[in-house]
Amino acid sequence: MANPTVLTENTTPAEAGARRERGSDFAELSRRITEAGLLRRRPLYYSVRFTLVGLALAGGVVSFLALGDSWAQLFVAAGLAVVFGQLGLAAHDLAHRQVFSRRRPSEAGGLLTANLLLGMSYGWWMNKHTRHHANPNHEEKDPDVAPDLLVWSRRQAREAVGIPRFIGKHQAVLFFPLLTLEGLNLSFNSFKALRSPSMKRPWLEGTLLLAHFALYFGGLFTVLSPGRALVFLAVHQGLFGIYLGSVFAPNHKGMPMIEEGTRLDFLRRQVLTSRNVDGGVFVDALMGGLNYQIEHHLFPSMPTPALARAQRLTERYCAELGIPYHHTGLLASHREALRHLRGVGEPLRAAR
Secondary structure, eight states, X not given: OOOOOOOOTTOOHHHHHHHHHHOOHHHHHHHHHHHTTTTSOOHHHHHHHHHHHHHHHHHHHHHHHHHOSOTTXXXXXXXXXXXXXXXXXXXXXXXXXXXXXXXXXXXXXXXIIIIIIIOOOHHHHHHHHHHHHHSTTBTTTOGGGSOSSSOOSHHHHHHOOHHHHHHHTTHHHHHHHHHTTHHHHHHHHHHHHTTSTTOSOHHHHHHHHHHHHHHHHHHHHHHSOXXXXXXXXXHHHHHHHHHHHXXXXXXXXXXXXXXXXXOOOHHHHHHHTOOEEEOHHHHHHHHTTTTSHHHHHHSTXXXXXXXXXXXXXXXXXXXXXXXXXXXXXXXXXXXXHHHHHHXXXXXXXXXX
């Protein structure tokens, strides 16, 4: 269903009225996407993809058990970091009902993938990610740009106190080192969220999380000596965090921030705050299709293999309307994000 048109800062009431008469701009794009068949489920694709991820996980576990107490396990740790990243991407697609159209199989798959295999609360992440999709890069409403450790706007920088104020001065340099903690941060917030009133199934999610970490830590400290187990943990979780951050950071970081009171229609809100990442098949696989972030935000339930064609339709349509549509390479996207982090931290560096 099309979203209602609202006034933007550059839209006159007459223009808004004309737009309502012909339907919203998003409605026309949605019609073209639907007619192209891009919202149909792709069961074969997901069957193959999830089977490959499952085999990679099984291969990592078998290798871990076969190597025993050896420093060669660090290669297994690095490999499993990539597998865990792919599990996160699988949980993401399940949550958006890209795999199954019905809620129950989507939730069941999400709980097993996120909680049991990954050690992250599906319910907590769903709540957070849904709010992000509704208001990407909104300073007040998007939890992904809340000033937790980092600041994402100059206003946040000026108002920062405590740890965000200290880190914000040099956050561009500290960004990737901080990502090494992201995997542990996801697990910590998952357990913390079990006490939240918004959690629908706290006992089930808590049980699955405990089962994950019982197997994870039990395996580490049974097979490896304590020292090697801790190094394995650091390598695995650190690289997993960097991988996740490298997938999600290019999508919105460094794109325009939306302040309270700014009025944008759905199409412009999603397009103007999102960045696509070019790179072909390798980047598609590495980022699980999230490199087509603009199309993903416009059509969250669209299966991953349809996003490339949707990208061409969407970019062409945005050109018709004169809406800026931004895409760039993988390294350039990270440069833009880091440049933004450095820029918004300027007020903190200038303060003495």
